[in-house]
Amino acid sequence: MNDIVKAYLATWNADGADRDRLLAEHWSETVGYTDPLAEVSGHAGISAVIDGARQQFPGFVFTPVGEPDGHHRQxxxxxxxxxxxxxxxxxxxxxxxxxxxxxxxxxxxxxxxxPG
Known part of the structure; x- marks a missing residue:
């Protein structure tokens, strides 16, 4: 569980070729992503959402808060x-x-x- 969360957050913190490598290694090509601000699919869609978040919060990093919990494949x-x-x-x-x-x-x- 911790490894997949680390890879997930590393993807959000990565740029360019590093992000492409992480997406190819850890994310399905047909991945779906939904949050309150976006609904996208595929590596290009995920990358666009990450770019948007990083532009809105330049210099910030994504970090884990607490411990992950999981069962089966979730x-x-x-x-x-x-x-x-x-x-x-x-x-x-x-x-x-x-x-x-x-x-x-x-x-x-x-x-x-x-933030407000």
Missing amino acids: VRFQWGLGPEGAEPIVIGFDVIVLDEQGRISDVRGFLDKI
């Missing part, structure tokens, strides 16, 4: 977004579903704390 966890080493200003809760190869095939995201 994992739920909280994440934070903020300056590195500081308290996150955004906190979210995501549920990841893995495919038979252990790659991310579906993400359902929720925002628990957002």
Whole structure:
């Protein structure tokens, strides 16, 4: 569980070729992603959502909050977004579903704390 959450958050923190490599390695090509601000599919869709978040919060990093929980092929966890080493200003809760190869095939995201 921890490994897939680390790979997920690393993808959100990566740029360019590093992000492409992480998407290819850990995410299904047909992945679906839904949160309150976006509903996309595929690597290009995920990458566009990540670009949008990183443009809105330049220099911020995604980090785990607490411990992930999971069963079967699904994992739920909280994440934070903020300056590195500081308290996150955004906190979210995501549920990841893995495919038979252990790659991310579906993400359902929720925002628990957002700045005013």
